[in-house]
Amino acid sequence: MTGTIYSLIPPLIMIVLVLLTRKVLLSLGAGIIVGALFIHQFNVPDSIKAVWNSFYGIFIDDSTLNIGNLYLLLFLIFLGMMTAFMTASGGTRAFGAWASTKVKTKKGAQFLPSILGIIIFIDDYFNSLAVGQVSRPLTDRHKVSRAKLAYLIDSTSAPMAVLSPVSSWGAYIIGTIGIIITDHELTNFQALGSFIHMIPMNIYAIVAIVSVFFVTVFKLDFGAMKKHEKRAEETGELVDPSRTDIPGDLKDQFKEVQSGRISHLLVPIVVLVLGTVTAMITTGIQSSEAGATLLTIFENTNVNLSLFCGGLLAVLIAFLFYIFQREPKSPSLKVFAEGTKSMLPAIYILILAWMIGTIIENLQTGKYLAQVVQESQLSLSYLPLIIFLVCGFMAFATGSSWGTFGIMLPIAGQIAVTTDVEMFLPALAAVLAGSVFGDHCSPISDTTILSSTGAGSHHIDHVITQIPYAIIAALVTVVGYLILGFTGYVWISLFASILLLLFIVLVLKRIVQ
Structure with a gap:
């Protein structure tokens, strides 16, 4: 069943269960079990072993400790601890109060994460988590739902990266x-x-970023997003009150220091940013050969180690700020514990997403979809569009943009070279665009998981609310690639896509009013 159309069934089962039950751990677990059964022709002992190996491989790979995954998991814990200390020290409250005097409107509050998402472009993981930490005090004050914040973060992080x-x-x-x-x-x-040259051809990524600003300016809340925004506006409840497994939610487990200052929030975040970027540059230089350039530095940098170093420094700074405050406060160990506990939902989801990623890789789902593209006999004018759609579905099913890049970039390049080399760059750009689109819609995408974590949103709430916006951007992109394929004019296709997006936004705005 591997490498065939049947390999699509396990990820589809998992995705359908997620959408129907909204229980992400249950759905991921079901996908893992069904996928393992498919791989081993329903041989139960072998399937159980495959499930165990998918878990074991997260931590041990070829008898070697998988230190990269451990760094990322520890960074999430550090992030929870840092957030807890910033909250307990009163820094979050002080920053929210100060920011509210500078940003007077809800619309202005939504511009902060959007702009930061564009500025912090060096890595999607770092973007998703750092932007959420900076923006949440302000967006909370202006009653922006956490689902909306997660959308703003997710729709700028991967596209900018x-x-x-x-x-x-x-x-x-x-x-x-x-x-x-x-x-x-x-x-x-x-x-x-x-x-x-491919940047203006990466239509989906550009449209996704532009749509964030259109949605904010025109206050386009529809579908599930409208429900979340309406509840936040009317009741002040930023998340669904029935949800209990929200990452980063501290649930008022300790008393905030009333004399906290803005610096108690800003300094740890600045340390996080500077520490992470410095570590990325350092590890990139160390791993590059003589004569390292800016490009080779980022090509060879160790992102997870850099996040670990930056996170550790930020936690230490936030902890020191807290213990030197003289006002009566909760025990430091309690703050450490609550910060760690707040990140457990995200860690559980991430581990299961990694496990099902391994199962789907062994099912060869991506290779089957790639084969479909290679064997298609469609007109070359449709090539960017077809590649975009296939890569979108591949990234959606596998939860991996990078995995889709690795499989589809060589295939798209080969198709273009053997047919019409003029389609080489459009075909590669379509791979990038489709991969990001699928990544935006997939409940098992790392970036999607970390965006909901950074925003403090329930993961499935984020997935359900973001999909309609991602689909609109994808429909616009489909038109853009049709124009590009038939005319060959890059900028005309891009401008037409943005104008079509604006038209759809204005029409939807009138409908949902």
């Missing part, structure tokens, strides 16, 4: 493009230059 050549994503993509160019002896193409 995939558009920027100076990012962990950009470096990986440029390196992959370089290999493809070398393999096909394309003397007229250069890796970095090709990436730069």
Whole structure:
């Protein structure tokens, strides 16, 4: 059943269960079990072993400690601790009060995470978590639902990372493009230059970012998002009160220090940013050969180790601020414990998402979808569109943009080179666009999970509320790629896509009023 159409069944079962039950752990668990059964032809002992190996491989890989995953899990715990100390010290409350005097409107509060999401483009994980920590005190004050905040974060993090050549994503993509160019002896193409030329062709990523500002300016809340925003506005409840497993939710477990200052929040976050970026540059230089450039630094940087270092420094600073406050306060150990506990829901989801990612990889779902593209005999004018749709479904089913990049970039490049080399860059750009679209819709995507974590939103609430907006951006992108495929004019296709997006937003605004 591996590498065939049947390999689509386990991820589809998992996704349908998520949407029907909204119980993400149950749905992920069901997908893991069904996938393991499919891999081993319903041999129960072998399937149980496959499930165990998918869990064991998260921590031990080829008899070696998988330190990268441990760094990321520890960073999440550090983030919870840092948030707890910033809250307990009164820094979050003080920043919220100060920001409310500067940002007077709910619309203005929503611009903060949107703009920060564009500025912090070096890595999607870092973007998702850091932007949430800075923005949450302000958006909470202005009654922006956590689901809306998660959407604003998610729709700028991965799109910006995939558009920027100076990012962990950009470096990986440029390196992959370089290999493809070398393999096909394309003397007229250069890796970095090709990436730069592909930016306006990455229609979905650009449309997703623009849509964030359109949604904010025109206050376009519809579907499940409208329900969350209405509840936040009328009752002040920023999350569904029936939810209990919300990452980052401290539930008022300790008393806040009333004399807290803005610096008790800002300084730990600045330390987090500077510590992480410094570590990324340092590890990138250490892993690069002589004559390291900015591109090779980000290509070889150790993101998870950098997050760990930055997170550890930030926790230490937040802890020191707390213990030096003289006002009566909760015991430090209690704050540590509550901060750790607040991140457990996100950690559980992330571990199960990694497990099902391994199962889906063994099912060869991605390879089957790639084969479908290779064997299709459609007109070359439809090539960017077809690649976009297939990559979108592949990333949606597997939860991995990078996995889709790794499989589909060489295939898209090969198809273009053997048919019409003029379609080389549009085909590669469509891979990037489709991968980010699928990533936005997938409940098992790392970035989606971390965006809901950074925002303090229930994960499935974030998935359900974001999908309609992602689909609108995807429909606009479909039109853009049709224009690009038939005319070859990049900027016309991009501007037409943005104008179509604006038209849809205005029409929807009139409908949902």
